[in-house]
Amino acid sequence: MRRLDIPLLRNNRAVAYAISAVIITATTITLVLVASIYAYQIMDLQKAAAEYEVVKKSILAFNDALENVAWRPNAARSTRFTIKYGRLELLPTTQLAISLNATVNSSTVTLLTNSTGYVKYYLNDKYVTFGEGYQSYILGDNSTLIIGSTASYGRAVVNQQSPWVTITLDYRVRAMRTSVVKVGGVDVNYVDIWFIKLRIDKRWSYVSEFDLRAKCLSVTTVSISPAVTVTNQTSDIKVRIGSTITSLPIQLVVPGKVVFNIVTALVQVSV
Numbered sequence: 001m002r003r004l005d006i007p008l009l010r011n012n013r014a015v016a017y018a019i020s021a022v023i024i025t026a027t028t029i030t031l032v033l034v035a036s037i038y039a040y041q042i043m044d045l046q047k048a049a050a051e052y053e054v055v056k057k058s059i060l061a062f063n064d065a066l067e068n069v070a071w072r073p074n075a076a077r078s079t080r081f082t083i084k085y086g087r088l089e090l091l092p093t094t095q096l097a098i099s100l101n102a103t104v105n106s107s108t109v110t111l112l113t114n115s116t117g118y119v120k121y122y123l124n125d126k127y128v129t130f131g132e133g134y135q136s137y138i139l140g141d142n143s144t145l146i147i148g149s150t151a152s153y154g155r156a157v158v159n160q161q162s163p164w165v166t167i168t169l170d171y172r173v174r175a176m177r178t179s180v181v182k183v184g185g186v187d188v189n190y191v192d193i194w195f196i197k198l199r200i201d202k203r204w205s206y207v208s209e210f211d212l213r214a215k216c217l218s219v220t221t222v223s224i225s226p227a228v229t230v231t232n233q234t235s236d237i238k239v240r241i242g243s244t245i246t247s248l249p250i251q252l253v254v255p256g257k258v259v260f261n262i263v264t265a266l267v268q269v270s271v
Contacts, residue, residue: 048085048127052165055083055121056138056158058212059169062119063139063154066214070153070196070265076215083207086123090204090269093117093197096242100173100193102226103236104258109226111193111260117200117269118170119212125165134160140172145239145246148176153196171196173239178261180253187256189230192263193237199268210271217266225259 058081065077081088093115100112130136140155156169174194181188199217230252238247252258 051085052123052128059156062212069214069216070267073216073218078211078213081212082209088206089120090200091118092200092202099240101238104226104228107228111224112262117198121167123165125163128165130160143246144172144241144244145248146172146174147248147250175237175250187254189252189258192261195264197266199266213270215268217268219265222262223259230255230258
């Protein structure tokens with residue numbers, strides 16, 4: 001018996017095959033696109049996280065360069081930065097207030113009232129996150145004052161406050177008793193205080209590749225002698241940088257007088 005050849009059925013079957021091929025092709029393309037976008041996002045996150053780690057090292061290297069030139073007028077050094085996902089900001093000299101007081105035998109004298117700039121790196125917390133309120137020092141600590149130590153002047157702190165993870169670099173004050181000299185029959189205790197002032201003329205923001213430069217413009221010394229006699233052989237030094245205050249004692253050798261030498265290094269930071 002002969003089979004009937006139905007053209008309509010044959011055409012419907014051909015259309016169904018064509019539609020299936022289109023659906024399969026569209027689905028495949030969609031899956032490839034989704035996978036590609038996901039892979040790109042993962043790669044982007046990895047690149048941003050890698051940038052964060054490299055910038056941390058660059059900030060530490062820049063601190064080494066700056067401290068190397070800070071006390072040598074006209075000396076200059078630079079550090080290479082490569083930034084694509086975040087940004088590096090130079091905050092002007094007026095941004096960070098600094099005050100320095102000394103207390104001798106209950107009498108307090110102001111040794112320094114000044115201000116300084118600082119350096120700050122920003123990266124969105126979608127790339128790197130430690131948790132809201134996170135804080136950790138990668139250089140130095142929370143103290144604004146170093147007493148007779150070889151520790152770095154610089155302090156670099158990582159903070160997270162939505163939507164940013166930041167690294168901030170600024171500079172502490174160092175105090176050290178250096179000598180005792182008899183002047184006019186009176187023993188005089190000499191205390192040297194070192195302060196690095198960053199000169200940044202205005203707020204700048206940088207991305208891409210650039211060299212961050214530090215140049216020592218000058219080193220100056222101002223001597224202050226409180227009109228009191230040292231009897232307890234201890235002086236309390238208090239330093240405020242921004243909103244952070246540190247107060248530490250410094251031992252004097254003998255009763256008599258005390259002279260504070262405030263040595264200021266003015267360092268230009270620029271690109």
